[in-house]
Amino acid sequence: MKDFIIPDDRDMGTPARTGAPVTLTIDGFEVTVPEGTSVMRAAAEAGISVPKLCATDSVEAFGSCRLCVVEIEGRRGTPSSCTTPVAPGMVVHTGSSKVRKIRRGVMELYISDHPLDCLTCSANGDCELQDMAGAVGLRDVRYTAPEGGALDNHFEARNTSGENHRYLPKDESNPYFTYDPSKCIVCSRCVRACEEVQGTFALTIEGRGFDSRVSAGNALDDFLSSDCVSCGACVQACPTATLQEKSVVELGTPERSVVTTCAYCGVGCSFKAEMQGDTLVRMVPWKNGKANRGHSCVKGRFAYGYAHHQDRILNPMIRENITDPWREVSWDEALSFAASRMRGLQETYGQKSIGVITSSRCTNEETYLVQKLARAVFMNNNTDTCARVCHSPTGYGLGQTFGTSAGTQDFDSVEHTDVVIVIGANPTDGHPVFASRLKKRLRAGAKLIVIDPRRIDLVKSAHVEAAHHLPLRPGTNVAVVTALAHTIVTEKLYDEEFIRTRCDWDEFQAYAEFVSDPRHSPEATEELTRVPAAELRAAARLFATGGNGAIYYGLGVTEHSQGSTTVMGIANLAMLTGNVGRPGVGVNPLRGQNNVQGSCDMGSFPHELPGYRHVKLPEVRKIFEDAWGVSIDPEPGLRIPNMLDAAVDGTFKGLYCQGEDILQSDPDTKHVAAGLAAMECVIVHDLFLNETANYAHVFLPGSTFLEKDGTFTNAERRINRVRKVMAPMNGYSDWEVTQLLANAMLKESGGANWTYTHPSQIMDEIAATTPSFAGVTYDLLDEKGSVQWPCNEDHPDGTPLMHVDGFMRGKGRFIVTEYVATDEKTGPRFPLLLTTGRVLSQYNVGAQTRRTANSIWHGEDVLEIHPHDAENRGLHEGDWVKLASRSGETALRAHITERVAPGVVYTTFHHPDTQANVVTTDFSDWATNCPEYKVTAVQVSASNGPSEWQEDYAAQAEQSRRILPAAE
Amino acid sequence: MSPEKMVHMANQIATFFKSQPGEDQAERVAGHLRDFWEPRMREQLKAHVAKGGDGLDDLVIEASERV
Incomplete structure (x- = not known):
């Protein structure tokens, strides 16, 4: 195993600053730091650690503990080094006898109200209070309770006579961490982390002086019932055992750590996996991670317990028919069974009768191998990925307008933005760490425009309020985006110089004429979109004139019949206003799963080889034909919905599905089930x-x-690198399993074996064949931590911002975006519009998060319905309701809320017993077949409990999961 | 796939390209179908056109000759 040296991640005490260099002297050493840096941080830069308790570099200095006092020549008194900014020529002494004495006195006071149970304390070995007592040389505590009198402290437990009213018991309500008030030193680091880093403001300090206590929510709240979102920022900030991971309480402190990447959403946070042997003690966000900058959410930080859940299957299994119970077999038997079935299907039904689905939850290397399996072993292009059902319109739309299928910025860019449009995304739930970074910028003064049918949390929450919320009717994105462009063009707010130099001027003329038509005006479209025209115009003006404008969007944009058109409309808006190619601007798709971007990059789509190059191009095929020693089919293969259609038609018979659950995640469950049932060999990995x-x-x-x-x-x-911290419980990493399957199939046909022994070799092959990855190696990733593609000869360190001097395709292209109403229309039978999404604590189909304590926050899918619609139907909070569309029906409980507009209902798809997708339809994006999850005409009515379909489904699922006891 | 679904999908593509400026809409529809529709789907479309192309947009019918 290659050693990876973790770069310096010492706590520097206060956050870094940028600015002109300032030189000062600390303890005789000259040090130069940016203007605005604290004396404490400057000392740390020089290698001198000033003792501290209330300071940590994730939050601004607070100056409450008085432990970090120093002497500065020419200044009176002993200022705290955390709150004192450096000045040129300053001469600082951090270790004079005067400050030593003060620090010892401060520590003595702290320790006089702290239990001395260090040896059995869960923070033993990881406690800054303990460290500081040592650092200041505390040897004695003179403050003791008066004899016979009541103890005035916070830590002696109450006795039977009810003494010590100050004692508060441990709050264990959160499933992942405990709050032990008896250990608290009231440094406020947790409160500040909740405010500054996470932006939730769930914590506060209640009371004054000796009465001060950390409090979550209101007086009657505990951590669980408060607004706390369990991001872990407070736990990380806490210097003592007051806020402590339950896993550390249980297991003890970790002995080593490995930097790796979160397996949940597309933010891709870097974490330190902290280990004892091969036991994971905790996941801690890594401060040098460039996506998350030391922050995390409840999923990545805590929800990893699924890895050892009892439901995990560790042995291969096969069965003749899907009505049989499973039979555990050896890897050899499973693979040769799979290989001969797949080969047999190709012999009987033709080369194109089988295919693969790659996973956005698997690594680039694994995804690359799965699509290679289709193209080089199955010898067809039947490969698709779950991005089909989320961001395929991004690929098409941005490819057409800008010339490449990717977001234009890095996440740091949000720190430079002035006006943000969030459209069809709910970052506080779906991309929480990005949301925290966005909220931080909003609190610093940036303006926000939210375009969403629901009143999502960003519209108004603690210290954040959208300047404009455009609550559009689901399905009218194109009309709204075009109306924004109409306003910008007709009010002449566009950036003509940018357009003339960077875009195709003739296409702009045609586009400008199109959007200027009065039928695209906010007034003309108001009736359709339900967005007040004046509000829309104000939003357009703000975006065009408010400085750096950035657009962040999610699946509320793509998962529509006109998903691709809306993506193009968004690209048009960015070009119109000159918001491409520098920090603080750009078009930023928020990806649903961790490796959606990667799975698309790796050639998972049936029409594209790795690097977004169409299979019809002979020069591209030649690269891979030479590398793989095969000839590649020049025709596009089947996309996921097409595979299912072809299966029902009887021409598609076998599927290798890695790390996806299409039955739960894909629309129109009954159709998916019919397609799967029609196949003769389905391999689930x-x-x-x-x-x-x-x-x-x-x-x-x-x-x-x-x-x-x-x-x-x-x-x-x-x-970002994913690093192995323990051996696979099932015996093989996923890339090895794909290789074993490929070799089992090649054995049947006499082909040459695949012989990868490490994923770095797969990356080398990717780099050798794919220009945008040409410079990527594991050595480079170890050295840099991470790189952003394109990474090649021209950009050896990667590319944080795209389209800086010109668009990838040359001139940016404006595309006419005509609104076309979806055919999914409401009517007397189905008068409401259903839109679907996710919540913070659960992830996608829930396979991982449902198998963790996260279910405490979201144990079932519920239907959000407006009070007006609920009243019409005689529904009350918590009632079982039937949700029906032309595709199917299911039942779930109602939650009555004004977050949704009248006429709109909302639910999540995290739980298979609800199966929201039995209701969604087979309508899809015109260009990419991305399903229209976000608009389904439905009816809601009172119900007694689960529908007949749900009961049948549950029975079938139980039947199908039977496993025969292993033979002796 | 069902003929209705195929007709719906093909017409959606035609509707987009009809809204675009220029003279070559049929070619662009055909290009999109060649790039993204697997041969089986294109065959089904052509067979449907051969049988009269019930429900198909005229632009799709024109494009189908070039697919």
């Missing part, structure tokens, strides 16, 4: 017997992100 596995003949156990090496590429094109 996953951690768990997921819903798709109900229809599988072969189950290959998968490995978690903790058990393999590889890379993930996040929404900012950042290639």
